[in-house]
Structure formats: structure tokens, C-alpha cells
Amino acid sequence: MKNRLKVLRAMRDWSQQDLADRLEVSRQSVNAIETGRYDPSLPLAFRIADVFEMPIEEIFERD
Amino acid sequence: MKNRLKVLRAMRDWSQQDLADRLEVSRQSVNAIETGRYDPSLPLAFRIADVFEMPIEEIFERD
DNA sequence: TCTTGATGTAAAGTGTGTTTGTCATGATTC
DNA sequence: GAATCATGACAAACACACTTTACATCAAGA
Numbered sequence: 001m002k003n004r005l006k007v008l009r010a011m012r013d014w015s016q017q018d019l020a021d022r023l024e025v026s027r028q029s030v031n032a033i034e035t036g037r038y039d040p041s042l043p044l045a046f047r048i049a050d051v052f053e054m055p056i057e058e059i060f061e062r063d
Numbered sequence: 064m065k066n067r068l069k070v071l072r073a074m075r076d077w078s079q080q081d082l083a084d085r086l087e088v089s090r091q092s093v094n095a096i097e098t099g100r101y102d103p104s105l106p107l108a109f110r111i112a113d114v115f116e117m118p119i120e121e122i123f124e125r126d
Numbered sequence: 127t128c129t130t131g132a133t134g135t136a137a138a139g140t141g142t143g144t145t146t147g148t149c150a151t152g153a154t155t156c
Numbered sequence: 157g158a159a160t161c162a163t164g165a166c167a168a169a170c171a172c173a174c175t176t177t178a179c180a181t182c183a184a185g186a
Contacts, residue, residue, distance in 0.1 A: 001106055015162060026145055031164065038143060039105045041172080043064055046125055056119050062109055078132060089175055094134065101173060104142080 002063045005034045008052050022051050065126045068097045071115050085114050 009019050016034070020027040025044065033040050039060075040048065049056045072082050079097070083090040088107065096103050102123075103111065112119045 001109070016164095017162080027163090028146080028165090029144055032144085035164070037165090041143060042102045042105055042108050042123065043125075044143085045105050045108075046064070046123070049120075057112075060105065060109070062106075079134095080132080090133090091135085091176085092174055095174085098134070100135090104173060107173085 001039045002036070002061045003033065004059055005030070005048070008054075008059065009034075019051070023047050064102045065099070065124045066096065067122055068093070068111070071117075071122065072097075082114070086110050 016030045020030045079093045083093045
């Protein structure tokens with residue numbers, strides 16, 4: 001899966017730590033997801049969608 | 064997370080095995096997801112959305 | 127009644143998601 | 157040039173997703 005986390009984060013001028021705090025996960029998780037080392041769980045994907053106020057499909061893409 | 068798999072499957076008259084075949088996972092995985100024992104991975108959630116031709120948000124719900 | 131299909135569940139194993147802790151690097155600032 | 161911040165990465169440990177095999181129950185039909 002590809003994702004637009006880095007761009008969406010940049011648009012809001014949030015650091016990885018800022019986003020991690022909002023998602024209540026570790027900064028390393030945000031980094032790993034952004035750099036494509038692994039995909040988030042479904043519950044975390046929903047929280048990401050909540051934080052960015054967008055549907056999951058607009059944040060993640062099949063690759 | 065809650066999900067509408069069982070209903071969506073019933074609407075198409077598919078058995079758990081039918082759905083498992085389309086998703087290329089085991090029937091036990093379908094059953095476990097339906098009965099709420101665990102949530103699918105994000106890639107599997109996307110495949111489920113593909114099979115039912117609906118957005119993920121219309122199949123799964125925060126609980 | 128015997129069988130067959132659909133479903134729920136369990137144990138054991140593999141792989142992935144997530145955490146904490148740590149280190150390295152580049153950019154910024156004092 | 158020392159300090160700080162943002163980022164990328166790795167390792168160990170643990171939790172969860174998923175598979176295979178297997179067994180039990182129930183309903184429907186022959």
C-alpha cells in the first residue's frame with residue numbers, strides 16, 4: 001500500500017511526533033508507515049482518517 | 064471495529080468459503096473477522112472493499 | 127437415518143504491527 | 157561549535173493477523 005501521510009502532514013506543518021501524538025502511537029510507527037516499512041492496522045487507519053478528516057481511500061492506495 | 068460482512072455476504076448468497084475464495088484467505092479468517100475475533104489487515108480490508116464494490120467506511124465501523 | 131454443506135471454535139505455527147530504546151545525520155539557532 | 161529538533165533506521169520484545177488442521181453442531185435433503 002502507498003500512502004500520502006507525509007504530504008498531508010506537511011500541509012498541516014506537523015512533525016512526525018505531532019502526528020504520533022494525535023494518533024496516540026509512537027513516532028517510530030508514524031515513520032515506519034510513512035517510509036513504507038509496513039501498513040497500519042485497520043483501527044489505526046481509521047484513526048488516521050479521523051485526524052485528517054478524509055476517507056481512508058483518499059489517504060491509502062493499493063500499490 | 065464492527066463490520067457488515069455477514070449481511071453483505073448474505074445479500075449475495077455467498078458462503079464464508081465463497082468469500083474466502085474471492086479474498087484469497089482461509090475460511091477461518093473470514094469467520095474470525097465476521098465474528099469479531101480480530102480485524103483484518105489494511106490490505107485485506109481493501110480487498111474486501113473491492114469484492115463488495117463499496118468503500119471501506121461502508122463496511123467497517125469504529126466501535 | 128445418513129450424508130452433506132455451512133458455520134463456529136481451538137491449537138499451533140508463521141509473519142506483521144507496534145513499542146521502547148538507541149544511534150546517526152542534517153538543519154537551525156545561539 | 158554546542159545544543160536542539162526532525163527524520164530515518166535498527167534491534168528486541170510483545171501483541172495481533174493469518175494459516176493449517178481438526179473437530180463439533182446444526183439444518184436440509186435423499
